[in-house]
Amino acid sequence: MKLLILFTVLVNLKSVISFEQKVVPSCNQNEPxxxxxxxxxxxxxxVYFSEEQNPRPVVVRDGVLQKRLGCNNYENITDTELERVxxxxxxxxxxxxxxxxxxxxxxxxxxxxxxxxxxxxxxxxxxxxxxxxxxxxxxxxxxxxxxxxxxxxxxxxxxxxxxxxxxxxxxxxxxxxxxxxxxxxxxxxxxxxPKDSDKKTNGVAELPDFAEEYVMVLQDWKYSPSVEVNQEINWGLTGYLRDLNDPECYTTTVETDGGGVGLTAFESAVINGKGHYFINRTMVPDTPMLPYETFMVEEYKYYRFRIVHAGMMFAFRISFDKHAVQVVSVDGNDVIEEGAESVIIHGGERVDIVIFADQPIDNYWIRIETLESKTVAGEEIEPGKVLGVLRYQSASTDLPKTERMKCDADNRCKVINCPFKLFPDSHYTDCMPISDLKSTKETLEKQPVPTFQSPDEFQEVFINFHFSNVNIIYILYWMRIEKIYPTGDFMVDCKDKDCSDHCQCTHIIELQRGKVVQIVLLNMDDAPFSMPHPIHMHGHHFHVLKIGFPEYNSTSGEITKQNPDIRCNTADCNTPTWANEEWLGGNVPGINLVDPPLKDTIMVPGRGYIVLRIKADNPGSSFFPIISGLNKQNSVETDTS
Missing domain, CATH: 2.60.40.420 (Cupredoxins -  blue copper proteins)
Incomplete structure (x- = not known):
């Protein structure tokens, strides 16, 4: 009797579909x-994937991109084929x-x-x-x-x-x-x-008709698998993350205020999946023949860019050479139009900007830059970046030769959504915090700012997020539903642990249904230097009533002292409250209860705080995490969805 062994080889032919950068409805608005x-x-x-042939590696040979058809067989890849890479x-x-x-x-x-x-x-x-x-x-x-x-x-x-x-x-x-x-x-x-797309108001005046609406998904990019980078961070190998065998260690980079920028070195970033690695952070990439994400515009027409930050840890400053940006929406919520030289976007945030194509027909750089300014040793560095192209119809296909706006005493730059209060004097740049944006009338009609008539209708919660050695997970909930938590010591209730110092536990705060909940997000600890980071609330959009920045040296822009409004009772500030007890009960001076912006993701400044408000009116169980693809430890779960 013969034994027959069958080997089946499955060749999975697949196709890569190029990213659709234009906003195209997926269904008719009348379909339920x-x-x-x-x-x-x-x-x-x-790698070039197509349904007609096996995948082909794409390589750089003779200064061009080629498909590898065999060990020593190559052919140039066409522009059409490159769209499927x-x-x-x-x-x-x-x-x-x-x-x-x-x-x-x-x-x-x-x-x-x-x-x-x-x-x-x-x-x-x-x-x-x-x-x-x-x-x-x-x-x-x-x-x-x-x-x-x-x-x-x-x-x-x-x-x-x-x-x-x-x-x-x-x-x-x-x-x-x-x-x-x-x-x-x-x-x-x-x-x-909106189903009725004819009304495009911005609270004060109608927005212009857009010639096109574009999607821009941004992400900082590591060439190593993220699970590998994540584990190396957890193992304390961040100093070696240029390469574990690289003789040069990674030196932490900081923003102008001295706050940390990233846990690892910035390598590159992508716009809709396209990017470059820039050698020594110059304008010359190591592989210049790679495509740039290019957005086409016509002269004297308006364009809306819907920008999503889907990245790991680096914030981006966005500017268009020779073009001002007009911010009209944040995290999907309309604000009264605000112009600036650039806007900063942090992980998880979205910002809609309007560009008016009023420049001579040409190509212009779209600059997406990190906030890196120097190392902790004081060495000045160029920010990391990725570039896109704004190309006018009938312009050549040459790369732009434009330069970014020069900020000086006669032409100061304005930046929206800074994670700090001010730039150094030498930058001639003014910060506009996100809290200074104003919600439109329509936004406030849909979701009014929560207010209360009696103390029984109000609840205040302090939550401290930071990157110190503490590991507390917060759970805020009401009408709690069943959860599917992992087992083990990681989910130990903080009530059962002594958290006077570093600890690992789950802090549960019960929110009462129907109450106005004021959440004070902090970023304070005893770490040698601070690191701002974004926080996302599931199940709610919140009003940003106030940002409390730390104290700065007005000349250098560096943090000198954490904000004195908060009283910390431990080194890690695990049980914070207002330093002035008269601020309790919603009596915080300087909060905006008239027209604050509405968001679901917010950057908490290092050594500072943010005051938010929601109404506990959406029962369920949801999450409230730090937005970092590489950090899950200091996360917050919020049962208010």
Missing amino acids: VCEFNWVIDYLETM ITAEGSYKVLFAINGQVPGPSIVVYEGQQVVINLKNNLLVEGITIHWHGMVQRGTPWMDGVGTISHCPINAGESFTYRWIAEPIGTHWYHAHLGVERTDGLAGALIVL
Whole structure:
């Protein structure tokens, strides 16, 4: 009797789909349901995938990009073929892709539509959950997509259907919410449009008709897998993260105020999946033949850019050479139009800006730069960056030769959404904090600023986020639903531990239904230097009533002392309160209860605080984390969704 052994070789031919940078509705506005079918699978950067042939590596030979057809067989890749390559910054890296796309396909739906996503996990071992960042999930907290919190991960080979209502209107995004998968491809834009698109008001005047609306997904980019970088950070190997065998160690970089910028060295960034690595941070990239993300405009027309920061840890300053930016919306919520030279966007935030194409027909750089200014040793450095191109119709295809605006005493620059209060005097640059933006009349009509008539209707919560050695996880909840927590010491209630010093536990704060909840977010500890970082609240959009910055040297712009408004009772400030007890009960001076901006993600300044307000009116269980693809430890879970 013969034993017959069959070997089956499966060649999985797949195709990469180029990213659609224009805002294109996924469904007709009259359809009650907008349905999507997603398959999540692996893809690799710098590889040409097509349905007609096996994948082909893309290499640089003779100063051009070529497909590798065999060991010693190459041919030039065409521009059409290059559109089906995830080039990133030119290195090879395995990613997670949705329907062959990185970033994932944009979801563009209308307010009130039921959104249905049929998801198939085609990965080998990784589980998946998807969070719909900005969706309040009113009545559907189990669709919030936080793995082990709102539902179990979708295991390899399994399928799951997400179903939720598209609200509120605005620019939002989605991303994996398990491990660090979102930083390796699982993220994309989520845009909710008003059904009546004829009314485009901005609180004071109608917005112009846009010739086009563009999507811009930004991400800082590591050539190593994010899970590897994450573990090396947890192991305390950050000083060696240029390369574990590199004789030069990484020296922490800081902003102009002296606050830390990143836990690891900045390597590169991408715009809609396209980027470069810049040698010595000059304007000359190491692989200049890689494509730049290019946005086409016509002279004397208006364009709306819906910008999403899907990155790991670095904030970006966005500017368009020779063009002012007009901020009209933050985190999907309209604000009265505010002009500036540039705007800063932090991880998880979204900002909508309007550009008026009023310059001579040419090509102009779009600059996406980090806030790095120097090292902790005082050595000045150029910021990290990624560049895009604003190209006028009929302009050549040559790269821009433009320069950024020069800020001087006669032409000061204005920057919106700084994580600090001021720049050094020598920069001739003025900061406008996000709290100074004003909500439009329509925004306030949809979600008024929560106020209260009696102390019984008010609750105040202090939460300290920082990067010290403390490891406290906060849970705020009301009408608590069942959670799917991991087991072990990590979820020990802080009530059962002594947190006078460093500790690891879960701090549970119960929010009472219907109350006005004022949340004071802090960023204070005994670390040698501070690091600002963004915080995202699931299930709610909050009003930003006040930002309390630390004290600065007005000449150098550096932090000299933490904000004195907060009294810390421990080195890590685990039990903070107001230094002036008269501020308790909502009596904080300087808060804006008239027209504050509405957001769901906020950058908490180092050594400072932010005052937010919500109304506890959305029952369920959701998350309140630091927005960093590489840091899960200091996270906050908020059961107010």
